[in-house]
Amino acid sequence: xxxxxxLHNIKVSLKQKEILSIDxxxxxxxxxxxxxxxxxxxxxxxxxxxxxTHQASQGEILLFNEAVTWPLKPKYxxxxxxxxxxxxxxxxxxxxxxxxxxxxxxxxxxxxxxLIEQALEQTHTGHLSKQNTQTLSGGELKRVAIARAIAYxxxxxxxxxxxxxxxxxxxxxxxxQLQSFCxxxxxxxxxxxxxxxxxMALSQQIITLRSGKVSPPLFDNIFNGRLEGQNFFTDKLCxxxxxKLPQAQHIAIDPRQIIISNEPLQSSMQNSFSGHIIFITExxxxxxxxxxxxxxxxxxxxxESINTLKLxxxxxxxxxxxxxxxxxx
Amino acid sequence: xxxxxxxxxxxxxxxxxxxxxxYQIVFTxxxxxxxxxxxxxxxxxxxxxxxxxxxxxxxxxxxxxxxTLMAMPTVVIGLLLYGLFSRLGPLGQFGILxxxxxxxxxxxxxxxxxxxxxxxxxxxxxxxxLVPTLVSLGARPFPLAIQVIRATRYAMLAAVITGFxxxxxxxxxxxxLGGNIAGSTRTMTTAIALETSKGEFELxxxxxxxxxxxxxILNISLSLLNRPAHD
Numbered sequence: 001x002x003x004x005x006x007l008h009n010i011k012v013s014l015k016q017k018e019i020l021s022i023d024x025x026x027x028x029x030x031x032x033x034x035x036x037x038x039x040x041x042x043x044x045x046x047x048x049x050x051x052x053t054h055q056a057s058q059g060e061i062l063l064f065n066e067a068v069t070w071p072l073k074p075k076y077x078x079x080x081x082x083x084x085x086x087x088x089x090x091x092x093x094x095x096x097x098x099x100x101x102x103x104x105x106x107x108x109x110x111x112x113x114x115l116i117e118q119a120l121e122q123t124h125t126g127h128l129s130k131q132n133t134q135t136l137s138g139g140e141l142k143r144v145a146i147a148r149a150i151a152y153x154x155x156x157x158x159x160x161x162x163x164x165x166x167x168x169x170x171x172x173x174x175x176x177q178l179q180s181f182c183x184x185x186x187x188x189x190x191x192x193x194x195x196x197x198x199x200m201a202l203s204q205q206i207i208t209l210r211s212g213k214v215s216p217p218l219f220d221n222i223f224n225g226r227l228e229g230q231n232f233f234t235d236k237l238c239x240x241x242x243x244k245l246p247q248a249q250h251i252a253i254d255p256r257q258i259i260i261s262n263e264p265l266q267s268s269m270q271n272s273f274s275g276h277i278i279f280i281t282e283x284x285x286x287x288x289x290x291x292x293x294x295x296x297x298x299x300x301x302x303x304e305s306i307n308t309l310k311l312x313x314x315x316x317x318x319x320x321x322x323x324x325x326x327x328x329x
Numbered sequence: 330x331x332x333x334x335x336x337x338x339x340x341x342x343x344x345x346x347x348x349x350x351x352y353q354i355v356f357t358x359x360x361x362x363x364x365x366x367x368x369x370x371x372x373x374x375x376x377x378x379x380x381x382x383x384x385x386x387x388x389x390x391x392x393x394x395x396x397t398l399m400a401m402p403t404v405v406i407g408l409l410l411y412g413l414f415s416r417l418g419p420l421g422q423f424g425i426l427x428x429x430x431x432x433x434x435x436x437x438x439x440x441x442x443x444x445x446x447x448x449x450x451x452x453x454x455x456x457x458x459l460v461p462t463l464v465s466l467g468a469r470p471f472p473l474a475i476q477v478i479r480a481t482r483y484a485m486l487a488a489v490i491t492g493f494x495x496x497x498x499x500x501x502x503x504x505x506l507g508g509n510i511a512g513s514t515r516t517m518t519t520a521i522a523l524e525t526s527k528g529e530f531e532l533x534x535x536x537x538x539x540x541x542x543x544x545x546i547l548n549i550s551l552s553l554l555n556r557p558a559h560d
Contacts, residue, residue: 053461074467082465088458090480100476105467148466 003065004029004156004188005050010059012045012212020045020212022059027190027205029064032182034199035192037209043192044085046209047160050190051082078105081154085161085192087145089133094125094144097133098151105152119151122177124170138165146174150181157181159191163198175202220298221253227328236294240270243328250329255300257325260289261318262309269320273297277315280306291319332530339531340538351535358516359543361429361503362496365436369496370489373441377448377488378474382460392449398442407505410435414506427508432516435502440492447491451484452477487554494547498540 012020048054275293500518507514524533
């Protein structure tokens with residue numbers, strides 16, 4: 001499999017503070033890659049480097065295995081599209097904005113109308129075509145920016161927090177579109193998100209950034225098994241999910257989404273198991289527990305909770321979590 | 330006090346009666362300043378945009394030079410250009426001293442740094458996402474500059490108006506290089522200086538009032554342009 005990007009010894013500093021430092025990182029072509037990380041982890045900075053709108057303080061980036069120079073040559077520029085977290089649209093109508101992108105990329109004028117209509121249709125923004133960009137809502141703005149980015153048919157689509165400001169219907173739509181975009185030959189998607197579940201559902205490769213450095217992905221509660229309908233069967237448990245991915249073989253549950261109680265809970269949560277606490281450790285302001293319910297679950301709770309619940313090693317407890325807290329991949 | 334009020338009513342009478350002398354002077358003044366503003370804008374806006382969009386060695390130093398030029402007294406510009414244009418100077422053979430061309434050049438030189446500085450500020454204070462967005466959409470250097478000017482056009486227009494305001498109110502260089510020749514280089518400011526020294530207070534006051542009116546109109550248009558939302 002070829003690499004869309006290969007980064008070597010990349011460093012980005014701002015006012016003497018190092019905000020990104022990557023020794024070696026490859027991003028594969030023909031698939032979707034998710035960037036994880038909290039605020040200030042360097043996700044946006046990395047995406048800007050990949051979009052070649054900002055220059056690294058040092059290091060080298062290979063684009064499709066070719067060394068590229070700054071500023072990026074137009075033939076490469078045309079292969080990359082970048083949608084910022086808060087995209088900027090120029091004055092004028094939505095149509096004007098997409099047309100400008102095509103003109104700047106020197107796409108032949110005869111193709112403009114067809115490409116613009118195609119992009120508007122794909123992002124369901126056709127009704128906004130004649131609307132002034134200053135009157136768009138946050139979600140509409142994002143979709144128009146995506147339309148503008150895909151209009152010139154790039155090979156690489158870079159999206160910074162693409163799902164923020166979108167409602168559920170449009171999140172689903174965008175997820176489907178990104179998946180079908182990746183399935184076309186030679187197309188690559190890199191997106192950043194702070195939502196692990198969404199990122200894992202969409203992506204084949206996951207890059208976790210912490211304080212500007214690539215860190216090994218730390219996923220807890222990963223179980224292997226098979227999905228039947230919406231139920232996931234590990235060797236010992238049946239876990240309810242909201243997914244119907246037929247080929248799924250793994251699930252992961254965010255340790256923060258699991259609720260601990262001393263008595264069984266009457267609630268809308270579909271997953272509830274009982275088990276024994278076999279491990280307790282304190283981590284700054286949180287407490288990490290491991291509970292054996294047949295499968296071992298990692299759970300993160302607050303310091304207050306452990307005192308209120310009077311949790312001790314060996315106690316029998318109940319853990320509950322929503323079906324939607326389970327990511328399937 | 331009578332002297333002042335009599336002069337003021339006389340001045341108004343001159344303005345209302347469309348006194349040809351006054352309007353000849355006003356026309357010369359406006360024509361020279363408009364031409365100078367156009368020339369300066371044509372050079373200063375592209376230079377300012379180019380400087381704002383590019384990083385190069387000595388940029389900070391160039392910015393200091395521009396700031397210094399903005400503060401340069403007009404008589405110093407007059408003096409330097411006088412040296413260039415006078416019969417013994419390097420450009421003496423063209424005989425442009427005491428012609429409107431000399432005044433136009435002087436005023437263009439005077440307002441160039443102001444306009445360029447304001448053009449740089451206009452680009453720098455535009456939305457920080459403007460340039461990266463255009464770059465990511467494939468803008469090559471020239472289309473990039475065009476789009477940046479388009480997006481900052483109100484600020485650019487404000488730069489031109491500010492420069493024009495400075496040019497029309499300028500007296501030192503206009504006097505030294507134009508020579509205050511009636512019908513040719515006699516501008517409002519040089520005429521006011523002359524008429525006052527002749528004791529023709531009314532005519533000076535009439536021109537002064539027109540100059541104030543122009544300044545007022547310019548300020549109104551600037552504040553309209555600088556309103557936070559243009560729509």
